[in-house]
Amino acid sequence: MALTFARLKLRVLRNGFRGRPGKVILFVIGLLSALFYGVLAALFFLIPFVSNAPDWGAVIPAFAGTVLVLGWILMPLVWFGVDETLEPGRFALLPLPRPTLLRGLLIAALLGVPAFGTLLATSGLAIGAGVAGGPLPALVAAVGVVLGLLLCVVVSRAVTSGFSRALRARRTRDLAAVVLAVLAASLGPIQFLLTSGAQQVGTERLTAFADVLGWTPLAAPYVVGLDAVHGDWAAVAGRLAITVGTVLLLMWWWSSSLESAMVGTSAGGAVRVRAATGAPVARFFGRARLPRTPYGAMVQRELRYWVRDVRRRASLITFAVIGVFLPVVTNLGPSADGNIAAQSVHGGSMVLVGALAGLGIANQFGYDGTAYAMHVVVGVPGRVELRARAVAYSWYIVPLLLALAVLNAALRGDLLLLPAMVGTLFAAYGTGLACATHASVWAAYALPENQNPFAINTGTGVAKSLLAMAAWFAGMVLAVPVLLLVLLGGSVGAALALPVGLAYAAGAIWLGVLTAGDILDHRQPELLAAITPRT
């Protein structure tokens, strides 16, 4: 039965590639980079087994393993989404026992580029254990590696399905409530990094820390090989038990959330019909002071959609979390003094986050799906369309960025840094937005028309994310001049950073909208075809 699922998944993948050479090429690029980084990481994992400093050894598998598992938890939320090629809902009508279905979906989830890369990377542990301790430790390490992969896959499934349920629970739920909840949830890790980062990091602290990590599910499966080499079988048993227990627990959680995914997403209970009052146009715009033109209408619709569409809301929220998390961590690292290296780290984090903020619209047409046909039928000019979308998105993002800058300046205890920070941040946002606007016209992709905001289609997801990643990178590179002005310009540069940064951003967005808009005028039907899900 499980084999059937595996074959089905491979078949769906293959059919998706049929007659789409571009998609195949991008998939191969994804595969090759997984291969490259997988081998690189495998060599890295070999270090503790061949190194001459054995007491230092557990640090690498513990930390690298933790990063890997955290990556599997966070990446789907932030970036790639989950591969929902085999969507649970499609099996609802088949007489499949729950365990069979779960097993099948798990097998299908294991067949993918990320899982392959993870397996390749961690296989270095088994090889290393074999080299250092013979066949038995190698076997133990291999068991750990497989369990670790299972843990990674199951945790990403469980977390995304749990998260998406929370987000779509009530269509009308206040955006702020969710943001607060997520922020509260991420306070833990922030505090954790705060306390560990604030103190001077020494080797003995690192090993102690690695010891603790080794007894959490985050790193337990990756440390067993080393234990086996040292002959510490009690530890091996303990860590394996922790891992198996965690996997089972997560499976149970995933299984229970599967239920709601299969029963469907029809709104629970009767919808209360509220009467519409007032003149249609006045009601459409509400209190917004927008021109009563196609441009104003699109801005208003986009403003509504960023709140009403679960996918867009999820994207805004995840950016808010990452945006707070990233610069806070870099700002509170050990290098809080004023040398140029530390300053470039802080400035760099601003550029990173600013460009990332712009990336939110990299698949803005994909969010709309076939509804975009209305704009094609009417023949909306490309420049107007893109300008409206950029303005509406910025309406939500700009206050967020400002708050971020204030938070960071406050955390570093120097509000005089604020103008330079805002300047860098906004310059990067402008260039990032401009690049993402182009990406949205060139590299739009269809999102499946189901309710999971993190679901993406196989192949295209990873492949198009690479293009979005390229847009992000381009956005960062283009913002470097403003960063250099801040870093090298001394007090003059700091004073100029704000006006220059803002002007830079405005110019970048203006240019991006103008050029991408002209392209859009000639690509409307193609764009529509790209964002139409193939059924």
Added chain:
Amino acid sequence: MIPDSAFALQGLVKRFDTKVAVDGVELAVPAGSFFGLLGPNGAGKTTTLSMAVGLLRPDAGRALVLGHDVWRDPVRAKSLIGVMPDGVRLFDRLDGTELLTYQGLLRGMAPDVIDARVTELLDVLALTDAGRTLVIDYSAGMKKKIALACALLHAPRLLVLDEPFEAVDPVSGAAIRDILTRYVAGGGTVIFSSHVLEVVERLCSHVAIMANGRISAVGTLDEVRDGRTLEDAFVAVVGGRVSTGSELSWL
């Protein structure tokens, strides 16, 4: 210049990979006609209409709306037609009033005109009761009606409707029929695709039958029927198989 055909398709071709979906469609829809485009599933009706209104780029051929080429002069051509595509989502996280108002504003209509027409359209189509229910929570029939309202709002000279009677209950169907009949009586032109033959027979002045990406029969309703019922004519043109009654005996 007043062209005698409101809508003209000349040699439209569309290939998907190796399959030819539409293979040189020629069609002239006379001004003021009520034109039904018939065909079995997969005949290429939706593909043809999509190319005709600018949703899908044809590999060859032209589409003219009142003399304006949809692909060369899209701004002018698109302002003259109202379109209701099939299998396409609406901006369904707006409620009905918002969606219609949005459509009106996109078309660049004056706010007071929008106010008047939106209220009247919702009233006629019995959608006022839905209030602030989002379009995503509408039933299939209500979605069809609101989509039709979107196509009608700017009072176009030509209506292109893809499967307007699919998934519509009899009451809503009657309402849609009344509106379309009145629209044609007022000088407008309608072309719609369907495989509900009785509706076509009751409403249309002209009919075209499509099969395998080509127009197989075209003319006024009586010309195409040629003394038969429309169903017989349809099966004869498309080439349906005749059941002997011996299949599926296990049922």
